[in-house]
Amino acid sequence: MTKKFLKFLRNSLSRREDRKLNALKTFGHWLFPNYRFSWPQLDWWDDPEFNEYLRKFEEPDGFNTHRKWMLLQLLRLTSCVPGDTAECGVFRGASSWLICAANRSNKNYARVHHLFDSFEGLSEPSVLDGAHWAKGNLAVGEDLVRRNLENFGNIQVHKGWIPERFANCENIRFSFVHIDVDLYEPTRDSIEFFYDRINQGGILLCDDYGFTTCPGATKAIDEFLEGKPEKMVALDAGSGFLIKGISTATKDIGIGQYL
Template identity: 30%
Template sequence: MAWLKRTLTGWSYRYLRGTRAWAHARSPEIHHERLLPYASYAPWQGDQAFERALAQVQGKTLVDKYRLYELWSLARQLEHLEGDFLEVGVWRGGSGCLLAMASQRPGRQVFLADTFAGVVKAGSHDTRYQGGEHADTDIGLVQALARECGVADRVQLLKGMFPEENAERVTGQLALVHIDVDVYESARDVLNWALPRLLPGAVVVFDDYGFFGCEGVTRLVNAFVLDNPDFRFLHNLNGHAVLVRVGASHA
């Protein structure tokens, strides 16, 4: 239980009687337990292109290498599909630039949207975030990283609250959307804006699904998949929720 004590210090939680699970006091319906998957396959080991890209973005992202590899792999699998990529919640640009390095499809743009002033739209559905977190960044850091990674010509930076302030610059259809905004309302607004623009076969990745303290995003995804048969839902134990559009867009 030492891991729990370190991780949950200062947070409101309670253990579930008779189990090794716990829940946040503000989201008792979402249960957590310490996970230790038995599978040990590590495809990122020996993937030299990914290892080079990872080395370039380390320190510029809060996403661990396991989730970064999943983004890398999904981007590579989408080379056959038209459409641009969109990431909302960029921080210092690491995961967004990695997506741009992963995809070499001619003409594809990678839009990276962030307030660069911290988390916005925290509300009653959320448990940890109050707003303003992760403000230790600047659009200039992302621009510099894009140049260092050789993807500045394919990366389009959108500064401001998405989609209210800058979505008009994303004019085409989308093949991949990476939503890394930490809170319910912001994730919901991005998802609703993106839905009619997603091509069949397109992928939506939620970075914050299943993390203690990000129950708002978990609630959003759980509710969405119940009412949207045009999508298949994958819960990856690394902390991603992945939606794959299998039906046609209703735009």
């Protein structure tokens, strides 16, 4: 242990980036043995506009930056898909801000962005949701969200518990839908409503998919997609997406048989 600690100190004091990273990895494994680090030499970490966006929402040192970047990239795939956009579960509006920015920049379609939220936090978790969440978690007022999105027009806020306000949009088609409601029942209600209303080539992204803290959300999505050609593509930093009309292999493609 003494030798490992001395090596950690030497690496920590080094000017070399690779040795500092090794020190960080060593310290991280002492605190959280199963944590997996990633390489820091990523172009998007230095993207000035994206970093300014992260600062706006106090996210530069948060745990959501990878998923926000992925959201921004997936929006690019729908630039030529007709339809509005929607988010279920808005929190402070950080994801909707990116969606609205993509809508504003789109030269092909004038989209309306629809926001669905109670602004009272989570509903009561069920037994399928585990023990991580409690009723009222993640509550953010509507006024804050509206202020965060005040630079954008073409938004409609549908305040209420999911799925109460979905009827407002029953005749609307969509190009991009972001589901971020953490729990089984609202996730199930959301994908049941929006799946048939997403145009070919459109994307449904579930922020909570694949997180052990949100087992109900993952279960709701997988259950709904049984028998459907699309399956969720799980992303490495959490969340998952499907492209409407694109058949996808199941999660279990059997790599174990080749090991």
